[in-house]
Amino acid sequence: MTGHGRAFGAGPAGSRAVPLIAGRGFEGSLVAFASLLRHLGVGVSTAEVMDAVAALRVVGLSDRAQVKTALQAVLVKDLSDVPLYSALFDAFFVPPEERRRQIARHAQRAAAAREGSDRAAQDLRLGDRPLSLEERHRRTYAGLSEEERQRIRRFLDRAAEDGRRQPSLEAIVDRVVRRYLEDRSPLSAGRPHREPVPLGDESLDACLSEACLTLAEKEEGLRFVDLESVDEAQLPQVEALIRRLSRRLATMLSRRYRLSRRRPAIDIRRTIRKNIGTGGVPFRLSHRSKKVRKPRLLLVNDVSGSMARYAAFVTMFLYGLTGPAGRVEVFIFSEDLERVTDRLTSGSGFRETMRWLMGGTRQWGRGTNLGQALRTLFRDHEELLTPSTVVLVLSDTKTLAVDEAVGRLAEAGSRVRDILWLNPVPAAEWERVPTVAAFRGVARMYECSTVQHLERILHEVMLRGTPGGPLRG
Amino acid sequence: MLTVESLTLPALREAFAADGYVCGDEIIVPVYVSIALGKPLLVEGQPGVGKTEIAKVLSRVFDAPLVRLQCYEGLDENKALYEWNYQKQLLRIQAWGAGAGRPRDGEAGVGSGSSGRSGDLDGAPGPTAVPAVSDLEAEVFSEEFLLERPLLRALRSRRRAVLLIDEIDRTDDEFEAFLFEILSEFQVTIPELGTVVARHTPMVVLTSNRSRELSDALKRRCLLLYIDFPDAEKELRILRNKVPGLREELARQVVLAVRQVRANERVRKKPSVAESIDWARTLVALNWTELDGEALARTLNVILKHKDDLELYADPAEADALRLAAHGEPPAP
Ligand SMILES: Nc1ncnc2c1ncn2[C@@H]1O[C@H](COP(=O)(O)OP(=O)(O)OP(=O)(O)O)[C@@H](O)[C@H]1O
Ligand SMILES: [Mg+2]
Numbered sequence: 001m002t003g004h005g006r007a008f009g010a011g012p013a014g015s016r017a018v019p020l021i022a023g024r025g026f027e028g029s030l031v032a033f034a035s036l037l038r039h040l041g042v043g044v045s046t047a048e049v050m051d052a053v054a055a056l057r058v059v060g061l062s063d064r065a066q067v068k069t070a071l072q073a074v075l076v077k078d079l080s081d082v083p084l085y086s087a088l089f090d091a092f093f094v095p096p097e098e099r100r101r102q103i104a105r106h107a108q109r110a111a112a113a114r115e116g117s118d119r120a121a122q123d124l125r126l127g128d129r130p131l132s133l134e135e136r137h138r139r140t141y142a143g144l145s146e147e148e149r150q151r152i153r154r155f156l157d158r159a160a161e162d163g164r165r166q167p168s169l170e171a172i173v174d175r176v177v178r179r180y181l182e183d184r185s186p187l188s189a190g191r192p193h194r195e196p197v198p199l200g201d202e203s204l205d206a207c208l209s210e211a212c213l214t215l216a217e218k219e220e221g222l223r224f225v226d227l228e229s230v231d232e233a234q235l236p237q238v239e240a241l242i243r244r245l246s247r248r249l250a251t252m253l254s255r256r257y258r259l260s261r262r263r264p265a266i267d268i269r270r271t272i273r274k275n276i277g278t279g280g281v282p283f284r285l286s287h288r289s290k291k292v293r294k295p296r297l298l299l300v301n302d303v304s305g306s307m308a309r310y311a312a313f314v315t316m317f318l319y320g321l322t323g324p325a326g327r328v329e330v331f332i333f334s335e336d337l338e339r340v341t342d343r344l345t346s347g348s349g350f351r352e353t354m355r356w357l358m359g360g361t362r363q364w365g366r367g368t369n370l371g372q373a374l375r376t377l378f379r380d381h382e383e384l385l386t387p388s389t390v391v392l393v394l395s396d397t398k399t400l401a402v403d404e405a406v407g408r409l410a411e412a413g414s415r416v417r418d419i420l421w422l423n424p425v426p427a428a429e430w431e432r433v434p435t436v437a438a439f440r441g442v443a444r445m446y447e448c449s450t451v452q453h454l455e456r457i458l459h460e461v462m463l464r465g466t467p468g469g470p471l472r473g
Numbered sequence: 474m475l476t477v478e479s480l481t482l483p484a485l486r487e488a489f490a491a492d493g494y495v496c497g498d499e500i501i502v503p504v505y506v507s508i509a510l511g512k513p514l515l516v517e518g519q520p521g522v523g524k525t526e527i528a529k530v531l532s533r534v535f536d537a538p539l540v541r542l543q544c545y546e547g548l549d550e551n552k553a554l555y556e557w558n559y560q561k562q563l564l565r566i567q568a569w570g571a572g573a574g575r576p577r578d579g580e581a582g583v584g585s586g587s588s589g590r591s592g593d594l595d596g597a598p599g600p601t602a603v604p605a606v607s608d609l610e611a612e613v614f615s616e617e618f619l620l621e622r623p624l625l626r627a628l629r630s631r632r633r634a635v636l637l638i639d640e641i642d643r644t645d646d647e648f649e650a651f652l653f654e655i656l657s658e659f660q661v662t663i664p665e666l667g668t669v670v671a672r673h674t675p676m677v678v679l680t681s682n683r684s685r686e687l688s689d690a691l692k693r694r695c696l697l698l699y700i701d702f703p704d705a706e707k708e709l710r711i712l713r714n715k716v717p718g719l720r721e722e723l724a725r726q727v728v729l730a731v732r733q734v735r736a737n738e739r740v741r742k743k744p745s746v747a748e749s750i751d752w753a754r755t756l757v758a759l760n761w762t763e764l765d766g767e768a769l770a771r772t773l774n775v776i777l778k779h780k781d782d783l784e785l786y787a788d789p790a791e792a793d794a795l796r797l798a799a800h801g802e803p804p805a806p
Contacts, residue, residue, distance in 0.1 A: 043689070045693050047693065051512065051696075055506045058505070058506060058509040059505075059506060066498055069499055070506045073502070077689070077697050
């Protein structure tokens with residue numbers, strides 16, 4: 001092993017060699033690298049950093065791929081962190097001239113962000129008074145489409161007029177806009193990845209920002225991949241993406257439901273529609289007519305054939321959303337129904353069940369039968385069908401006993417808050433599938449074959465209460 | 474023969490290749506670093522991707538004894554580390570009871586509770602000295618009565634061992650915590666015998682199918698190697714290495730056919746690399762040179778272990794699709 005000492009030291013500056021941070025050596029560089037990993041949420045212990053130093057000593061720096069593999073083995077213990085590690089490694093171990101370019105690009109992005117936020121500060125005022133908002137709100141505003149920004153400006157213009165007549169309204173306007181921007185952020189802003197919190201070191205911050213950008217671009221691509229075609233190599237990335245998205249949505253949810261317990265929610269959409277849409281109408285707030293209650297989710301997964309994969313991903317998303325103790329019940333069906341909630345919540349059982357779902361080991365070969373599955377649901381789990389329940393059916397609609405299934409869904413529909421149908425078949429093909437029409441009569445049907453679809457739908461269900469889209473019947 | 478002390482990455486790479494293990498640096502580098510650092514290697518991956526094989530290869534190329542701890546639900550310290558051979562202890566005690574009870578010369582007054590028991594029957598001291606109870610106790614808790622289990626065997630091995638802890642995900646948290654301690658210290662304390670310190674830190678390989686999440690602490694102790702499914706090229710090379718006498722053309726057909734079966738979503742139990750190897754061996758042994766309809770019909774049971782899967786391919790259409798796939802032709806419409 002000692003023979004490997006040769007490789008480092010001066011280290012040939014070949015394109016594949018790994019440059020350390022100038023003047024910091026193995027330890028200094030790896031301590032910095034580990035701090036960035038931690039900053040982005042990958043747990044790294046001090047002992048692991050020491051192991052990483054030792055690993056570099058035996059592997060040397062001359063072969064970039066080897067170094068990357070070695071450090072990964074030492075530092076990354078959760079597969080879903082691999083994409084992040086990889087992006088950070090690529091951004092961190094760069095020669096000085098590339099670091100300078102990173103810093104320049106980072107400065108440019110920061111300047112653009114500042115500019116956007118300054119413009120937002122300009123725009124977001126009520127008459128002469130700037131609204132009391134935080135930086136994150138201004139960022140969200142800057143990220144909106146021009147059309148949406150215009151809508152907010154028009155709203156503020158009207159509000160300013162009304163406010164002159166009724167000064168008491170002023171305080172409410174701040175709240176309304178703030179809330180509107182919170183609702184839009186960060187999902188609708190279209191940024192899957194937030195800018196990392198700066199560390200205060202120009203060069204490390206540039207590197208962080210670069211890594212997050214790369215990752216965001218990659219993830220951005222993955223969002224649109226049909227989940228069925230996700231291959232083994234992409235699995236950890238998709239898993240990581242789902243985890244991140246669902247966690248974020250969960251944070252938004254907890255905020256929403258915490259707020260709603262305190263005071264009646266203002267229905268921002270209705271308010272804006274009323275006041276801007278018609279123009280010139282005196283400024284009025286609309287309150288949500290119904291009390292917002294966090295829905296109980298009841299997921300009914302078709303796991304026959306290729307549906308199993310979708311089932312696994314959707315289940316994974318829901319669990320990230322509610323946590324294992326959340327209000328979610330999971331069933332699977334092929335020729336009959338089976339409750340798997342307990343399997344999923346029994347601590348160690350989650351991953352196993354994922355694999356079991358995805359492995360498509362459930363193959364009965366007697367034909368998918370939603371009618372039978374729903375009969376069992378009514379017989380054994382009727383108590384779950386309550387007015388606060390939202391039923392999510394995941395299926396391509398290819399089933400036996402269509403009539404029975406339609407009838408039972410209609411009956412369920414009269415007891416629960418809503419029934420949504422997630423269909424991985426592209427909407428463009430629905431015309432050609434007769435069963436689609438039958439089920440659309442009793443459930444809101446959404447195309448759902450990508451992470452992007454899934455996120456949108458759940459965002460709607462959980463935050464808006466009732467999703468838009470085609471109405472029942 | 475490799476030695477840990479003089480190991481280099483190229484030497485390890487060569488040794489693995491020479492032993493017939495097909496892999497690139499994505500596997501060799503973590504294995505190398507784990508040995509160089511004396512850290513356990515945790516190998517994760519789907520069944521049959523070659524996790525267990527890594528430990529076996531290591532044992533061969535280092536000429537090191539392979540000590541295997543096969544994990545299962547309910548595995549405990551007694552089965553993993555050591556236990557006292559209690560039947561033997563019992564026999565020893567009975568023997569003592571039958572012929573003893575008399576203190577040896579000069580040991581009369583130890584007050585060890587060797588007061589007259591059944592042993593006093595025939596009066597005179599016997600020809601062989603019979604130990605006092607305290608000595609008896611020491612004796613039955615000595616080396617001779619110890620049953621060494623894999624972990625202890627690996628620690629006490631005179632030569633550096635390869636310790637394979639296979640399918641660790643099948644045990645429970647408690648056992649994992651126990652294992653963590655052993656893998657941190659490479660020593661154990663046996664109350665009756667004292668502390669056993671490893672003569673040589675074993676090369677430790679743990680494997681997991683990820684059926685459950687292992688504890689953070691254990692994972693931090695290890696280096697992590699994830700082995701992905703082999704692509705067609707890698708599987709072909711594995712077959713060439715593992716199946717002597719396999720003709721190139723047939724090897725390709727086997728790989729393509731197996732991949733078709735794996736991709737078939739109606740198959741219940743997907744064949745792994747181990748099954749491809751078995752299949753190729755069977756074909757060679759039976760002198761098949763071509764995966765035609767008949768060869769398929771007669772040997773498919775080697776890779777299809779489930780009755781439903783066999784039935785599925787009994788369907789002429791499925792069988793034909795498989796035959797076409799094996800010959801690299803797209804399925805008929
Ligand atoms: N890369 C490889 N090179 C050579 N042989 C391989 C390779 N991968 C797998 N094999 C062969 O495939 C068979 C299965 O490998 P192994 O038992 O190591 O799989 P595993 O990952 O431990 O599976 P399981 O999770 O089922 O225990 C063995 O016969 C092994 O020799
Ligand atoms: Mg194995």
